[in-house]
Amino acid sequence: MSTIQNKKENVLTRIVLVVGISFFLIILNLWNSGNLGVILQLFKNPRIQVFTIVVTAILLEAIPFILIGALLSGLIEAFVSEEKIRKIFPSNRFLSAVIGSFLGIIFPVCSCGNVVVAKRLFKKGVDTSGVLAYMLASPVINPITFLSTLIAFSYSLQIAVGRVLITFIVAVAISLMLSKNKDILKEDTVECCFHNHNLSKTERIFHHAENDFLLMGKYLVLGAIAAGIFQTFISREAFIALSGNKVLSVLLMQILGILLSLCSFADAFVASSFVNMPSFSKIAFMVAGPMMNITVSILYLGTFKKRFVLKLLISIFFAVLILGTLGTFTGRM
Protein backbone atom coordinates (compact mmCIF):
# COMPACT_ATOMS: atom_id res chain seq x y z
CA MET A 1 0.00 0.00 0.00
CA SER A 2 2.77 2.40 0.99
CA THR A 3 4.72 1.53 -2.21
CA ILE A 4 1.70 2.47 -4.34
CA GLN A 5 1.35 5.65 -2.32
CA ASN A 6 5.06 6.44 -2.78
CA LYS A 7 4.85 5.83 -6.55
CA LYS A 8 1.80 8.08 -6.78
CA GLU A 9 3.57 10.80 -4.84
CA ASN A 10 6.71 10.47 -6.97
CA VAL A 11 4.63 10.92 -10.16
CA LEU A 12 2.79 13.91 -8.70
CA THR A 13 6.03 15.48 -7.47
CA ARG A 14 7.48 15.14 -10.98
CA ILE A 15 4.34 16.70 -12.50
CA VAL A 16 4.62 19.64 -10.08
CA LEU A 17 8.32 20.03 -10.97
CA VAL A 18 7.71 19.79 -14.75
CA VAL A 19 4.89 22.38 -14.58
CA GLY A 20 7.09 24.67 -12.47
CA ILE A 21 10.10 24.39 -14.77
CA SER A 22 7.92 24.88 -17.91
CA PHE A 23 6.40 27.99 -16.38
CA PHE A 24 9.88 29.32 -15.61
CA LEU A 25 11.04 28.59 -19.19
CA ILE A 26 8.01 30.35 -20.68
CA ILE A 27 8.76 33.46 -18.58
CA LEU A 28 12.44 33.27 -19.58
CA ASN A 29 11.49 32.95 -23.26
CA LEU A 30 9.12 35.94 -23.05
CA TRP A 31 11.82 37.98 -21.36
CA ASN A 32 14.39 36.97 -23.97
CA SER A 33 12.09 37.86 -26.86
CA GLY A 34 11.22 41.21 -25.28
CA ASN A 35 7.55 40.30 -24.84
CA LEU A 36 7.61 40.21 -21.07
CA GLY A 37 6.23 43.75 -21.09
CA VAL A 38 2.89 42.39 -22.36
CA ILE A 39 2.66 40.17 -19.31
CA LEU A 40 3.77 43.00 -17.02
CA GLN A 41 1.10 45.22 -18.58
CA LEU A 42 -1.43 42.53 -17.73
CA PHE A 43 -0.50 42.90 -14.06
CA LYS A 44 -1.60 46.56 -14.21
CA ASN A 45 -5.16 45.35 -14.87
CA PRO A 46 -7.35 46.71 -12.01
CA ARG A 47 -8.85 43.26 -11.39
CA ILE A 48 -5.44 41.70 -10.84
CA GLN A 49 -4.47 44.66 -8.66
CA VAL A 50 -7.58 44.32 -6.46
CA PHE A 51 -7.15 40.53 -6.26
CA THR A 52 -3.48 40.85 -5.24
CA ILE A 53 -4.17 43.53 -2.65
CA VAL A 54 -7.07 41.63 -1.06
CA VAL A 55 -5.21 38.29 -0.93
CA THR A 56 -2.02 39.87 0.44
CA ALA A 57 -3.94 42.04 2.94
CA ILE A 58 -5.87 39.06 4.33
CA LEU A 59 -2.64 37.08 4.69
CA LEU A 60 -0.60 39.90 6.21
CA GLU A 61 -3.33 40.47 8.75
CA ALA A 62 -4.05 36.80 9.51
CA ILE A 63 -0.56 35.27 9.51
CA PRO A 64 0.56 36.98 12.76
CA PHE A 65 -2.64 35.63 14.35
CA ILE A 66 -1.92 32.13 12.99
CA LEU A 67 1.63 32.39 14.34
CA ILE A 68 0.46 33.61 17.76
CA GLY A 69 -2.16 30.82 17.76
CA ALA A 70 0.53 28.32 16.75
CA LEU A 71 2.85 29.54 19.50
CA LEU A 72 0.03 29.39 22.07
CA SER A 73 -0.76 25.90 20.82
CA GLY A 74 2.92 24.92 21.20
CA LEU A 75 2.95 26.36 24.74
CA ILE A 76 -0.18 24.38 25.65
CA GLU A 77 1.44 21.25 24.24
CA ALA A 78 4.67 21.73 26.18
CA PHE A 79 3.53 23.20 29.47
CA VAL A 80 -0.13 22.47 30.16
CA SER A 81 -0.93 18.93 31.17
CA GLU A 82 -4.10 17.18 30.05
CA GLU A 83 -5.25 17.10 33.67
CA LYS A 84 -4.96 20.87 34.02
CA ILE A 85 -6.97 21.49 30.84
CA ARG A 86 -9.63 19.02 31.90
CA LYS A 87 -10.02 20.99 35.14
CA ILE A 88 -10.96 24.10 33.13
CA PHE A 89 -13.63 22.22 31.18
CA PRO A 90 -16.12 20.43 33.49
CA SER A 91 -17.37 16.95 32.62
CA ASN A 92 -20.92 18.26 32.16
CA ARG A 93 -21.19 18.93 28.40
CA PHE A 94 -23.48 21.95 28.74
CA LEU A 95 -21.28 23.64 31.34
CA SER A 96 -18.22 22.79 29.28
CA ALA A 97 -19.80 24.47 26.22
CA VAL A 98 -20.76 27.55 28.26
CA ILE A 99 -17.22 27.91 29.64
CA GLY A 100 -15.76 27.30 26.16
CA SER A 101 -17.94 30.08 24.71
CA PHE A 102 -16.47 32.64 27.12
CA LEU A 103 -12.82 31.56 26.93
CA GLY A 104 -12.27 34.14 24.18
CA ILE A 105 -12.47 36.82 26.89
CA ILE A 106 -9.14 35.50 28.24
CA PHE A 107 -7.60 34.47 24.87
CA PRO A 108 -8.87 36.97 22.28
CA VAL A 109 -7.34 35.21 19.26
CA CYS A 110 -9.25 35.83 16.00
CA SER A 111 -10.91 33.06 14.00
CA CYS A 112 -7.78 32.04 12.04
CA GLY A 113 -5.62 31.64 15.13
CA ASN A 114 -8.11 29.88 17.34
CA VAL A 115 -8.65 26.93 14.96
CA VAL A 116 -4.98 26.09 15.68
CA VAL A 117 -5.53 26.41 19.44
CA ALA A 118 -8.74 24.35 19.23
CA LYS A 119 -6.90 21.59 17.36
CA ARG A 120 -4.32 21.42 20.16
CA LEU A 121 -7.08 21.26 22.81
CA PHE A 122 -8.73 18.39 20.90
CA LYS A 123 -5.41 16.57 20.84
CA LYS A 124 -5.13 17.08 24.59
CA GLY A 125 -8.40 15.18 24.90
CA VAL A 126 -10.62 18.08 26.03
CA ASP A 127 -14.35 17.37 25.69
CA THR A 128 -15.60 18.16 22.14
CA SER A 129 -18.41 20.46 23.33
CA GLY A 130 -16.06 22.79 25.23
CA VAL A 131 -13.51 23.14 22.42
CA LEU A 132 -16.14 23.50 19.69
CA ALA A 133 -17.91 26.23 21.64
CA TYR A 134 -14.55 27.98 22.17
CA MET A 135 -13.67 27.69 18.48
CA LEU A 136 -17.03 29.05 17.30
CA ALA A 137 -17.66 31.74 19.90
CA SER A 138 -14.27 33.21 20.79
CA PRO A 139 -13.82 35.32 17.61
CA VAL A 140 -17.00 37.21 18.61
CA ILE A 141 -17.23 36.85 22.38
CA ASN A 142 -14.09 38.75 23.31
CA PRO A 143 -13.49 42.34 24.46
CA ILE A 144 -11.94 43.58 21.18
CA THR A 145 -14.83 42.45 18.95
CA PHE A 146 -17.43 43.66 21.46
CA LEU A 147 -15.85 47.12 21.56
CA SER A 148 -15.49 47.34 17.78
CA THR A 149 -19.17 46.35 17.36
CA LEU A 150 -20.19 49.04 19.86
CA ILE A 151 -18.17 51.72 18.05
CA ALA A 152 -19.33 50.62 14.59
CA PHE A 153 -22.99 50.84 15.59
CA SER A 154 -22.71 54.20 17.40
CA TYR A 155 -22.65 52.59 20.86
CA SER A 156 -25.85 50.61 20.29
CA LEU A 157 -25.81 48.08 23.13
CA GLN A 158 -28.73 46.25 21.51
CA ILE A 159 -26.70 45.29 18.45
CA ALA A 160 -23.49 44.45 20.36
CA VAL A 161 -25.32 42.37 22.97
CA GLY A 162 -27.58 40.81 20.29
CA ARG A 163 -24.48 39.69 18.39
CA VAL A 164 -22.93 38.14 21.53
CA LEU A 165 -26.22 36.48 22.49
CA ILE A 166 -26.85 34.90 19.09
CA THR A 167 -23.22 33.76 18.86
CA PHE A 168 -23.51 32.21 22.33
CA ILE A 169 -26.76 30.37 21.51
CA VAL A 170 -25.43 29.09 18.16
CA ALA A 171 -22.06 28.03 19.63
CA VAL A 172 -23.55 26.21 22.62
CA ALA A 173 -26.36 24.55 20.60
CA ILE A 174 -24.02 23.33 17.87
CA SER A 175 -21.31 22.15 20.21
CA LEU A 176 -23.88 20.13 22.19
CA MET A 177 -25.37 18.74 18.98
CA LEU A 178 -22.03 17.70 17.52
CA SER A 179 -20.22 16.75 20.73
CA LYS A 180 -20.98 13.04 20.24
CA ASN A 181 -18.56 13.02 17.28
CA LYS A 182 -15.26 11.98 18.85
CA ASP A 183 -12.88 11.02 16.09
CA ILE A 184 -13.07 14.31 14.20
CA LEU A 185 -9.46 15.32 13.57
CA LYS A 186 -8.06 14.75 10.10
CA GLU A 187 -5.35 12.11 10.03
CA ASP A 188 -2.58 14.29 8.61
CA THR A 189 -3.00 16.78 11.46
CA VAL A 190 -2.07 14.07 13.98
CA GLU A 191 1.68 14.59 14.28
CA CYS A 192 4.17 11.82 14.66
CA CYS A 193 6.50 12.61 17.57
CA PHE A 194 8.38 9.38 17.99
CA HIS A 195 11.65 10.90 16.88
CA ASN A 196 11.27 14.06 18.90
CA HIS A 197 11.61 12.81 22.44
CA ASN A 198 15.11 14.24 22.71
CA LEU A 199 13.91 17.81 22.07
CA SER A 200 13.98 20.40 24.85
CA LYS A 201 10.71 22.09 25.88
CA THR A 202 11.53 25.25 23.93
CA GLU A 203 12.40 23.22 20.84
CA ARG A 204 9.14 21.31 21.20
CA ILE A 205 7.14 24.56 21.39
CA PHE A 206 8.74 25.83 18.18
CA HIS A 207 8.47 22.45 16.49
CA HIS A 208 4.70 22.31 17.12
CA ALA A 209 4.27 25.97 16.20
CA GLU A 210 6.12 25.39 12.93
CA ASN A 211 3.97 22.37 12.09
CA ASP A 212 0.82 24.36 12.76
CA PHE A 213 2.01 27.35 10.74
CA LEU A 214 2.98 25.29 7.68
CA LEU A 215 -0.17 23.21 7.78
CA MET A 216 -2.69 25.98 8.48
CA GLY A 217 -0.81 28.57 6.40
CA LYS A 218 -1.48 26.56 3.26
CA TYR A 219 -5.23 26.46 3.95
CA LEU A 220 -5.23 30.13 4.88
CA VAL A 221 -3.72 30.97 1.47
CA LEU A 222 -6.45 28.96 -0.29
CA GLY A 223 -9.11 30.75 1.77
CA ALA A 224 -7.62 34.17 1.02
CA ILE A 225 -7.57 33.36 -2.71
CA ALA A 226 -11.26 32.38 -2.61
CA ALA A 227 -12.17 35.57 -0.72
CA GLY A 228 -10.02 37.59 -3.15
CA ILE A 229 -11.89 36.16 -6.14
CA PHE A 230 -15.24 37.09 -4.59
CA GLN A 231 -14.14 40.61 -3.65
CA THR A 232 -12.74 41.19 -7.15
CA PHE A 233 -15.56 39.90 -9.30
CA ILE A 234 -18.83 40.21 -7.38
CA SER A 235 -20.49 43.52 -6.60
CA ARG A 236 -21.65 43.79 -2.97
CA GLU A 237 -24.46 46.20 -3.84
CA ALA A 238 -25.82 44.04 -6.66
CA PHE A 239 -25.69 41.07 -4.32
CA ILE A 240 -27.63 42.87 -1.57
CA ALA A 241 -30.12 44.28 -4.10
CA LEU A 242 -31.45 40.72 -4.44
CA SER A 243 -32.95 40.88 -0.95
CA GLY A 244 -36.66 41.38 -1.35
CA ASN A 245 -37.93 40.54 2.12
CA LYS A 246 -36.76 40.02 5.70
CA VAL A 247 -35.88 36.33 5.33
CA LEU A 248 -33.97 36.97 2.12
CA SER A 249 -32.15 39.91 3.72
CA VAL A 250 -30.93 37.68 6.56
CA LEU A 251 -29.96 34.93 4.11
CA LEU A 252 -28.07 37.25 1.76
CA MET A 253 -26.25 39.18 4.48
CA GLN A 254 -25.26 35.87 6.05
CA ILE A 255 -23.89 34.59 2.72
CA LEU A 256 -22.10 37.91 2.20
CA GLY A 257 -20.46 37.57 5.63
CA ILE A 258 -19.27 34.10 4.62
CA LEU A 259 -17.94 35.19 1.22
CA LEU A 260 -16.16 38.36 2.32
CA SER A 261 -14.02 36.57 4.95
CA LEU A 262 -13.45 39.64 7.10
CA CYS A 263 -11.71 39.60 10.45
CA SER A 264 -14.17 39.55 13.36
CA PHE A 265 -12.42 42.62 14.77
CA ALA A 266 -13.43 44.63 11.66
CA ASP A 267 -16.59 43.12 10.19
CA ALA A 268 -18.92 45.32 12.29
CA PHE A 269 -17.70 48.43 10.45
CA VAL A 270 -18.59 46.86 7.11
CA ALA A 271 -21.94 45.54 8.44
CA SER A 272 -22.90 49.00 9.72
CA SER A 273 -22.40 50.48 6.25
CA PHE A 274 -25.46 48.53 4.97
CA VAL A 275 -27.78 51.19 6.34
CA ASN A 276 -30.97 49.93 4.69
CA MET A 277 -30.74 46.35 5.91
CA PRO A 278 -32.64 45.15 9.02
CA SER A 279 -30.52 44.98 12.19
CA PHE A 280 -30.83 41.22 12.56
CA SER A 281 -29.56 40.65 9.03
CA LYS A 282 -26.46 42.64 10.03
CA ILE A 283 -26.14 40.49 13.15
CA ALA A 284 -26.43 37.36 10.94
CA PHE A 285 -23.58 38.82 8.83
CA MET A 286 -21.46 39.33 11.96
CA VAL A 287 -22.22 35.89 13.46
CA ALA A 288 -21.98 33.65 10.37
CA GLY A 289 -18.87 35.43 9.03
CA PRO A 290 -16.44 34.69 11.89
CA MET A 291 -17.84 31.18 12.39
CA MET A 292 -17.83 29.92 8.81
CA ASN A 293 -16.33 32.39 6.33
CA ILE A 294 -14.44 30.91 3.36
CA THR A 295 -11.02 31.26 4.96
CA VAL A 296 -12.10 29.68 8.25
CA SER A 297 -14.07 26.91 6.45
CA ILE A 298 -10.96 25.96 4.51
CA LEU A 299 -8.99 25.95 7.77
CA TYR A 300 -11.65 23.60 9.21
CA LEU A 301 -11.15 21.34 6.19
CA GLY A 302 -7.44 21.27 6.92
CA THR A 303 -8.09 20.31 10.55
CA PHE A 304 -11.19 18.10 10.71
CA LYS A 305 -12.59 15.23 8.69
CA LYS A 306 -14.71 16.34 5.72
CA ARG A 307 -17.89 14.74 7.05
CA PHE A 308 -17.61 16.61 10.32
CA VAL A 309 -16.87 19.94 8.59
CA LEU A 310 -19.95 19.48 6.43
CA LYS A 311 -22.14 18.82 9.48
CA LEU A 312 -20.59 21.79 11.28
CA LEU A 313 -21.07 24.25 8.40
CA ILE A 314 -24.65 23.16 7.66
CA SER A 315 -25.56 23.43 11.36
CA ILE A 316 -24.06 26.91 11.72
CA PHE A 317 -25.71 28.11 8.51
CA PHE A 318 -29.22 27.03 9.49
CA ALA A 319 -28.87 28.00 13.15
CA VAL A 320 -27.89 31.57 12.20
CA LEU A 321 -30.55 31.76 9.50
CA ILE A 322 -33.32 30.60 11.87
CA LEU A 323 -32.26 32.89 14.75
CA GLY A 324 -31.71 35.84 12.40
CA THR A 325 -35.11 35.37 10.75
CA LEU A 326 -36.87 34.98 14.10
CA GLY A 327 -35.13 38.15 15.23
CA THR A 328 -36.25 40.21 12.23
CA PHE A 329 -39.87 39.18 12.75
CA THR A 330 -40.02 39.54 16.52
CA GLY A 331 -37.29 42.03 17.42
CA ARG A 332 -37.66 45.77 17.68
CA MET A 333 -34.24 46.54 16.26
Next chain:
Amino acid sequence: MEVFKKRDFYQALTIFIWILFLFFTVATGKLEMYINKRFFPLTIIGLLVLLALFINKIKRVKKEDTEDINIQSSLSFIALLFPVLLAVVVRPCSLPGLAASKRGISQEFAGGNVMEILKTQLEMEGNYKKLNIKQVLILAKEKPEEIDGKAVSVEGFVFKQKDPERFILVRFLITCCAADATPLGIDVLYSNTRELKQDSWVKVYGKCRIEEDKIIIMADDVKETQKPSNVYLY
Protein backbone atom coordinates in the same frame (compact mmCIF):
# COMPACT_ATOMS: atom_id res chain seq x y z
CA MET B 1 22.35 18.02 -4.21
CA GLU B 2 20.85 15.61 -1.68
CA VAL B 3 19.51 18.60 0.29
CA PHE B 4 17.09 19.54 -2.55
CA LYS B 5 15.22 16.28 -1.98
CA LYS B 6 14.67 16.96 1.70
CA ARG B 7 11.34 18.12 3.04
CA ASP B 8 12.95 20.20 5.78
CA PHE B 9 14.91 22.19 3.22
CA TYR B 10 11.68 23.36 1.58
CA GLN B 11 10.01 24.03 4.92
CA ALA B 12 12.97 26.13 6.06
CA LEU B 13 12.96 27.90 2.69
CA THR B 14 9.21 28.68 3.00
CA ILE B 15 9.74 30.21 6.44
CA PHE B 16 12.77 32.15 5.20
CA ILE B 17 10.90 33.55 2.18
CA TRP B 18 8.08 34.72 4.44
CA ILE B 19 10.61 36.37 6.79
CA LEU B 20 12.08 38.25 3.82
CA PHE B 21 8.64 39.16 2.50
CA LEU B 22 7.43 40.51 5.86
CA PHE B 23 10.72 42.31 6.44
CA PHE B 24 10.69 44.08 3.07
CA THR B 25 6.98 44.89 3.31
CA VAL B 26 7.62 46.58 6.67
CA ALA B 27 10.95 48.19 5.69
CA THR B 28 9.71 49.68 2.41
CA GLY B 29 6.53 51.03 3.98
CA LYS B 30 4.38 48.87 1.69
CA LEU B 31 2.61 47.40 4.71
CA GLU B 32 0.51 50.58 4.91
CA MET B 33 -1.08 49.65 1.60
CA TYR B 34 -2.41 46.39 3.01
CA ILE B 35 -3.22 46.81 6.69
CA ASN B 36 -4.12 49.43 9.29
CA LYS B 37 -1.11 51.00 11.03
CA ARG B 38 -2.30 49.87 14.45
CA PHE B 39 -1.71 46.24 13.41
CA PHE B 40 1.97 46.89 12.61
CA PRO B 41 3.19 45.67 16.03
CA LEU B 42 1.41 42.36 15.34
CA THR B 43 3.30 42.03 12.04
CA ILE B 44 6.58 42.63 13.90
CA ILE B 45 5.62 39.95 16.45
CA GLY B 46 4.79 37.60 13.55
CA LEU B 47 8.17 38.36 11.99
CA LEU B 48 9.98 37.58 15.27
CA VAL B 49 8.04 34.32 15.72
CA LEU B 50 8.96 33.29 12.18
CA LEU B 51 12.61 34.11 12.88
CA ALA B 52 12.50 31.93 16.00
CA LEU B 53 10.87 29.11 14.00
CA PHE B 54 13.56 29.42 11.33
CA ILE B 55 16.47 29.30 13.81
CA ASN B 56 14.90 26.33 15.55
CA LYS B 57 14.37 24.60 12.22
CA ILE B 58 18.00 25.03 11.15
CA LYS B 59 19.22 23.71 14.50
CA ARG B 60 16.98 20.67 14.22
CA VAL B 61 17.87 19.92 10.60
CA LYS B 62 21.52 19.63 11.68
CA LYS B 63 20.59 17.19 14.45
CA GLU B 64 18.15 14.86 12.69
CA ASP B 65 17.78 12.80 9.56
CA THR B 66 14.94 14.33 7.63
CA GLU B 67 12.39 12.82 5.30
CA ASP B 68 12.34 13.25 1.53
CA ILE B 69 9.92 15.77 0.01
CA ASN B 70 6.51 14.36 -0.91
CA ILE B 71 3.58 15.78 -2.84
CA GLN B 72 1.90 17.08 0.31
CA SER B 73 4.93 19.15 1.30
CA SER B 74 5.63 20.35 -2.27
CA LEU B 75 2.02 21.56 -2.60
CA SER B 76 2.31 23.25 0.77
CA PHE B 77 5.52 24.95 -0.41
CA ILE B 78 3.85 26.15 -3.64
CA ALA B 79 0.70 27.35 -1.81
CA LEU B 80 2.70 29.40 0.69
CA LEU B 81 4.98 30.76 -2.01
CA PHE B 82 2.16 31.82 -4.35
CA PRO B 83 1.00 34.98 -2.49
CA VAL B 84 4.59 36.17 -2.07
CA LEU B 85 5.26 35.72 -5.80
CA LEU B 86 1.95 37.39 -6.65
CA ALA B 87 2.72 40.45 -4.53
CA VAL B 88 6.30 40.70 -5.82
CA VAL B 89 5.39 40.28 -9.50
CA VAL B 90 2.18 42.36 -9.61
CA ARG B 91 3.56 45.10 -7.32
CA PRO B 92 0.13 46.64 -6.62
CA CYS B 93 -0.05 50.37 -5.97
CA SER B 94 -3.38 50.99 -4.26
CA LEU B 95 -6.99 49.85 -4.50
CA PRO B 96 -8.33 51.19 -7.82
CA GLY B 97 -11.78 52.58 -8.60
CA LEU B 98 -12.92 49.09 -9.58
CA ALA B 99 -12.82 48.10 -5.89
CA ALA B 100 -14.95 51.17 -5.07
CA SER B 101 -17.59 50.17 -7.63
CA LYS B 102 -17.68 46.54 -6.46
CA ARG B 103 -18.01 47.55 -2.81
CA GLY B 104 -20.45 50.42 -3.31
CA ILE B 105 -19.39 53.99 -2.52
CA SER B 106 -20.93 55.17 0.70
CA GLN B 107 -21.37 58.30 2.77
CA GLU B 108 -22.27 56.17 5.78
CA PHE B 109 -19.69 54.94 8.21
CA ALA B 110 -19.29 54.45 11.93
CA GLY B 111 -17.03 56.23 14.37
CA GLY B 112 -15.43 59.63 14.17
CA ASN B 113 -15.55 62.40 16.71
CA VAL B 114 -17.05 65.67 15.51
CA MET B 115 -15.73 67.61 18.54
CA GLU B 116 -12.20 66.51 17.74
CA ILE B 117 -12.48 68.02 14.25
CA LEU B 118 -13.97 71.25 15.54
CA LYS B 119 -11.23 71.62 18.18
CA THR B 120 -8.41 70.95 15.71
CA GLN B 121 -6.74 73.98 14.19
CA LEU B 122 -7.38 73.14 10.55
CA GLU B 123 -4.88 74.14 7.89
CA MET B 124 -6.03 76.70 5.30
CA GLU B 125 -5.25 76.74 1.59
CA GLY B 126 -6.10 80.30 0.62
CA ASN B 127 -9.76 80.66 1.49
CA TYR B 128 -10.30 76.94 1.58
CA LYS B 129 -10.30 74.87 4.77
CA LYS B 130 -8.24 71.69 4.29
CA LEU B 131 -10.29 68.63 5.29
CA ASN B 132 -10.28 64.96 4.41
CA ILE B 133 -13.34 63.08 3.11
CA LYS B 134 -14.01 61.43 6.47
CA GLN B 135 -13.97 64.79 8.29
CA VAL B 136 -16.34 66.32 5.73
CA LEU B 137 -18.78 63.42 6.09
CA ILE B 138 -18.65 63.49 9.91
CA LEU B 139 -19.36 67.21 9.94
CA ALA B 140 -22.17 66.84 7.38
CA LYS B 141 -23.82 64.19 9.53
CA GLU B 142 -23.24 65.54 13.05
CA LYS B 143 -23.00 69.32 12.60
CA PRO B 144 -24.29 70.21 9.12
CA GLU B 145 -24.38 73.91 10.03
CA GLU B 146 -20.57 73.84 10.44
CA ILE B 147 -19.98 72.67 6.86
CA ASP B 148 -22.95 73.88 4.78
CA GLY B 149 -21.80 76.75 2.55
CA LYS B 150 -18.15 76.51 3.71
CA ALA B 151 -15.21 76.53 1.30
CA VAL B 152 -13.09 73.41 1.56
CA SER B 153 -10.20 71.67 -0.16
CA VAL B 154 -10.47 67.88 -0.20
CA GLU B 155 -8.18 65.24 -1.66
CA GLY B 156 -9.18 61.89 -3.19
CA PHE B 157 -9.34 59.93 -6.42
CA VAL B 158 -11.79 60.44 -9.28
CA PHE B 159 -14.66 58.02 -9.81
CA LYS B 160 -16.59 59.06 -12.92
CA GLN B 161 -20.04 57.84 -13.82
CA LYS B 162 -22.29 58.78 -16.77
CA ASP B 163 -22.97 62.41 -15.82
CA PRO B 164 -20.34 64.59 -17.64
CA GLU B 165 -20.66 67.38 -15.07
CA ARG B 166 -20.32 65.36 -11.91
CA PHE B 167 -17.95 62.85 -10.36
CA ILE B 168 -17.43 61.19 -6.99
CA LEU B 169 -14.34 62.03 -4.98
CA VAL B 170 -13.37 58.78 -3.26
CA ARG B 171 -11.04 57.61 -0.54
CA PHE B 172 -10.91 54.22 1.17
CA LEU B 173 -11.42 53.95 4.92
CA ILE B 174 -9.86 50.88 6.49
CA THR B 175 -10.41 49.31 9.87
CA CYS B 176 -8.16 46.26 9.81
CA CYS B 177 -6.96 45.58 6.28
CA ALA B 178 -7.63 46.36 2.62
CA ALA B 179 -10.17 43.50 2.50
CA ASP B 180 -12.53 45.56 4.69
CA ALA B 181 -11.74 48.92 3.03
CA THR B 182 -14.93 50.95 2.62
CA PRO B 183 -14.98 53.53 -0.19
CA LEU B 184 -16.19 56.86 1.17
CA GLY B 185 -17.31 59.30 -1.49
CA ILE B 186 -18.56 62.86 -1.94
CA ASP B 187 -20.40 64.03 -5.05
CA VAL B 188 -18.58 66.85 -6.82
CA LEU B 189 -20.26 69.11 -9.34
CA TYR B 190 -17.63 70.15 -11.87
CA SER B 191 -18.22 71.28 -15.45
CA ASN B 192 -14.92 69.90 -16.78
CA THR B 193 -15.39 66.39 -15.42
CA ARG B 194 -14.77 64.98 -18.91
CA GLU B 195 -11.15 66.11 -18.77
CA LEU B 196 -10.46 64.20 -15.57
CA LYS B 197 -8.98 60.73 -15.75
CA GLN B 198 -10.71 57.89 -13.94
CA ASP B 199 -8.77 56.89 -10.78
CA SER B 200 -6.50 59.96 -10.95
CA TRP B 201 -5.72 61.74 -7.65
CA VAL B 202 -7.09 65.27 -7.43
CA LYS B 203 -7.61 68.10 -5.00
CA VAL B 204 -11.06 69.66 -5.13
CA TYR B 205 -11.54 73.30 -4.13
CA GLY B 206 -15.15 74.32 -3.67
CA LYS B 207 -18.17 75.13 -1.53
CA CYS B 208 -20.09 72.46 0.37
CA ARG B 209 -23.86 72.23 0.01
CA ILE B 210 -26.17 69.89 1.88
CA GLU B 211 -29.08 68.57 -0.18
CA GLU B 212 -31.53 66.07 1.30
CA ASP B 213 -28.99 65.02 3.98
CA LYS B 214 -26.32 64.40 1.32
CA ILE B 215 -23.28 66.58 0.95
CA ILE B 216 -22.17 67.90 -2.44
CA ILE B 217 -19.14 70.02 -3.30
CA MET B 218 -19.68 72.71 -5.93
CA ALA B 219 -16.16 72.76 -7.33
CA ASP B 220 -14.47 76.07 -8.16
CA ASP B 221 -11.37 74.23 -9.28
CA VAL B 222 -10.03 70.68 -9.50
CA LYS B 223 -6.26 70.19 -9.61
CA GLU B 224 -4.41 66.98 -10.38
CA THR B 225 -2.18 66.01 -7.49
CA GLN B 226 0.38 63.37 -6.52
CA LYS B 227 -0.98 60.24 -4.90
CA PRO B 228 -0.43 60.67 -1.12
CA SER B 229 2.12 58.41 0.55
CA ASN B 230 -0.71 56.82 2.50
CA VAL B 231 -3.79 56.41 0.35
CA TYR B 232 -6.13 55.24 3.10
CA LEU B 233 -8.06 56.97 5.86
CA TYR B 234 -8.38 55.26 9.24
